[in-house]
Amino acid sequence: MGLCARSARRLPRPLARDPERLRGQRHHLRERDAGLPRPPHRPSRQVSQGQAPPRRRRRLPLEPLPPPGPERPPGLYPRHRPPPPGHPWVEPEDFLDRWTPEVGLALLTWVSSTSSHRLDLAPLVAHGRQMGSLIGVDVTQAAGLLPYDCMAPEVDFTISTSLKWMCGTPGAGILHVAPRLIAECEPELRGWFSQDNPFNWDIARFAYAPDIRRFDSGTPGIVAALASLPALDWHAAQDHAALLAHNRRLTHRLIEAADALGLDLATPRPEPRRGGSVMLRLPHEYPAPEVVSKLRAQGITTDHRGQTLRLSPGAMTTEEGTERLIEILSAALER
Template identity: 25%
Template sequence: MSASIETYRAQFPVLAQQLYFNHAGVAPTSLRVAAAVREWMDDVVQHGVKHERGWEARAEQARGLAARIIGAAPEEIAFVRNTSHGLGLVAEGLDWRPGDEVAVATAIEYPSNVYPWLHLKDRGVEVREISAPGGGVTPEAVAAALTPRTRLVAVSSVQFASGFQTDLEAIGALCERAGVLLCVDGIQSVGCTQVDVKRCRIHFLSADSHKWMLGISGIGFLYVDQALLPRLRPVLVGWRSTTDAWNFNRSHFELRPDAGRLEEGSHAFTGIYALGAALELLLEVGMPTIEARIRAVVATLDEGLKELGCTTGPSPEHRAGILTFLPPRGEARTLAAWLGERDVSLSLRRGRIRLSPHFYTSPEDAGRLLQEVRGFLGR
């Protein structure tokens, strides 16, 4: 590994204690992010509200970084608490009519991308199943699910359990031809792979920072295509939603024209400072570099696990940063627990062990993990 990547590894002290292959679950955050949180806390402790303008400037800087990492404009970004919050704002804010349909693969999606759509039942909206027998959503399956009543397709960019990467560009083109909205749960891709919402014709994307973005829980962002903003009714409104937000001497209810209309009140500055620092680190390394390094480690793991007789997935053409596997003998749950006792951080999802390295995961880390699996199988 290059010296620069070793420097970044030093930002994550957890790596000295654990083999960390759980970025699709909860990632460790960096010393840089922790310092950003302390910076705001120290400021408010020592100075109160004196530097409030600086806080607001940092929030706008973080908004710009969020826009940059997905190829959007800052005016199309709203801060949200988490991915579920952003998807809920979309589900509850659109002007649904009885008989409308949402196409979603409820059998494989994470609940955050299922429950907001099911919750629309009392408004007459029906959920239409996208078939996904292979553990992922394909353009062909989406096309088969569309009907004249379909108004929106909801899909994850990468499926949390299988690791199957969705072909968003093909599905976006399909939705555009059909006149259907595309809403994406982006938490398993932003910070892991290169994301371009414009190229993929995505109308809405929600993601929070505690996974691949290497941030903390409780903060994320929602992208809303500029052309869709007038059609998305804010579920909650407050002083910050309006065009004259800082004038507290009058009531002037005029919603902002940008995505800031979805932010009803005071910012969570600890989270926003953390988000900004996390995104700054990722963009500093560069998303092409990050994606290439993650894919290289996943390929190494794939090859090594197959040599040990394990069954792996998804196939190279359908994967991003997640690799799942089953041991050739014994239960996956037993192996996962055994690895956990040896300070390997990973997840068990739907009966398979899920590995998710990041850009600073070294070839040596991959080798040590494979050695641990080898030790288990040789008991």
């Protein structure tokens, strides 16, 4: 989660030469997977770029800061609340302590990439409305697995990815902006596709497109969007409740195995409080890079953040594969 004193800029986006096919890709993300209503939404090359939100003409409340200078260039200044020592995630009540009326923008990470901790969005959004903040939600770590609706609770913008549970390639994410805000937004990062007429070459007559297209930028990249279409087509045709149930069976087994191995969980145990991944804290005598390498040598793909081992059983992960992971992990830890 992040709180910022002001909002700044938006992003480039990929565009297919066949607009109907790209529209189909966006609809898969929107209607079935990302909980986004019909436009306004646009593709985004990177979620990181999507996190730089729209800039509004109306001035946002600013946190008192010294004037820009060598020590403080202009831009976004987050109020970051790190987790308490020994705790893998920030509890909402700790985050709310810093969410005051001076906060112009709050970006909520629905599911954490380092703990799989899942936020209860409703009370956070309600608090943000009382503070008068713009509210965005990053659903990257959950889109395609957990049901999401950008209207319940209603947020100002949503960003996501074509990766992870969506099964696509990098570079074909999505941005949704609440229709009521579009006319107020003037993205600082703009290009010829930000205009109503992209072929207007008179820079003195530049004008933002009247709709969501104003969040486009320069010459679009199409490869990622086109490369993701087969995966998104496949994903949109699946039984999403069955995909989630499959993930829950495997994550339950992983948590059970972690307990048997004496490994500390860095993920909440209750299902409603977590996403689709399970994070385990490895003992310091077993460096995580070495454990990941041993698993990879046996055909098991995992990753780590520090000493935290990240396990994300997806649509193609089998129960047999999960048992093999547990067996190899146990041997790697010599337990």
